[in-house]
Amino acid sequence: MRNKNFNIGVVTFKNPVFLASGPAGYGIEYRDLINLEKLGAVVTKTISLMPKEGNSGTRLQETESGLLNSIGLENVGARRFFDEKLPELLDAGAKPVVSLACEGKEEYLELLDITSKQDNVDVVELNLSCPNVEEGGMGVGTDPALLRWYIKEAKHILGGMAVLAKLTPNVGDISSLAVISEKAGADGITAINTLLGMDINLETGTPVFDRVVAGFSGPAIMPIALRAVWEIAKVVRIPVIGVGGISSIEDAGKFLAAGAAAVQVGTAIFYDPGLPERIVDSL
């Protein structure tokens, strides 16, 4: 069998197919439907220092070949995640990549401190771009100085762990942010997070989501993600992980051909949980 190994920094993955952060939750919810052990890694939903209850109101709205979500980073908080959820994910044989929220600086530093003490974690992905939370990532991923600070602190506090910078596409030039991330010490770039979208309820004439805007994902965004990966791969030397609307083996092949070293599957697992394993088999 062909060796599918792939490295980010000093960390080796058995193959370059990951579950993306968000749709799969803590990963364990999908263990009956996806053989997690077979995948390169499972990127967890984004973990914040304190528990977050998430957004009120409608959280999901399907579109033609896409999905708007306004979950609001609902999660159990770092302590419960590391005590309860991570051990289950490890029991299921998964290789975890922990997605970390880039919140206020003090909270972020404490989150990094807790994460640095986890023996079972050697890769994190910084959610620099989640558009769902007013006080959250949006500003971080679009401001070069902040981006640099968040990545440098992660590299510094997490010691030898590999750090992936997950970038937002809601900027003018994503590749310049990728270059900044690389210079700040990121070991890899994950591109892209969700696009900003919205919807209107015609009966009331008001926005569907309490927070008005929502993250847009699914097959509809695939060409945008592919373009971002193509542009980023030309200007950085670190591995680029392509994510955004991958819905078939062919889509994954296009990302790899565009310069991605690995791919993540997100929204597609909702309707086709077998897809990530089929992509692994196709390599």
Add this chain to the structure above:
Amino acid sequence: MADLTKGSYETEIVMRKRVSPSSFLIALSKPDRFTDAMPGQFVSLRIGKGVSPLLRRPYSIMDITKDSIVLLVRVVGKASAALASGKIGDVIDIIGPLGGSYFEIKNGCSVVFVAGGTGLAPLLFAARKWAKERSVGELHLLYGAESSNEILDDLCTGIFTEVHIATLDGSKGFRGDVVEMFKGLSEGGILPEGELFSCGPVGMVKALMDSNTVSFTDHYTSLEAVMACGVGACRGCVVPFKSNNGTEYKSVCGDGTVFRAEDIDWEKWGKK
């Protein structure tokens, strides 16, 4: 404790029957795992092979027979229309049984079931299953729909102690909504003491809870929701519950579908 593992299966349509102008029974060949499926659990069906519609559609299990899973499908949009137009032998990709809680009738207990529209499906399953497996008390069904066209009373025969029907247009049974009928029957002492199980539109469930001032010890409801993952992962189909620290969101797909109606934070939920 029921087995709550789930799987992904290719099934075939083995029966399709129109039961009203807009509703169909669709039976799918049954994977072994579904033998122990519980009332209130559901399956999520992939409609077609493409990405439109993108998400799977959740359907409550209406019955588990020796060889099949029976679903009640009301045509309300493109996805349900596509499903309802399926032919015998068509392959349908399903995930299930899904849901982390279910309706259970204890030995000797009487239950009043309140169904709105296709909310009938999980209640029929609950009544049929537990009446077969346990010695239950009286089972009364209060069943409401817009009009007699949509009252599927043939499906309800031989299961309940009594069936009470309400239609908004008065074309069959009580004229008015099912909750008004509930109030009348309950104040008139017609209904047995016991538990209340409901399934239907959210407005119906809320009104029913507010009307349940008489003698029902608990009101359990199977909620409907727009879902993405179906397995409690994505947190898209959540409902707010009162908790010590403010609000706790629970997912209809993973924690439900069956909840104690009184535990839901209706005030917060109503804001959406």
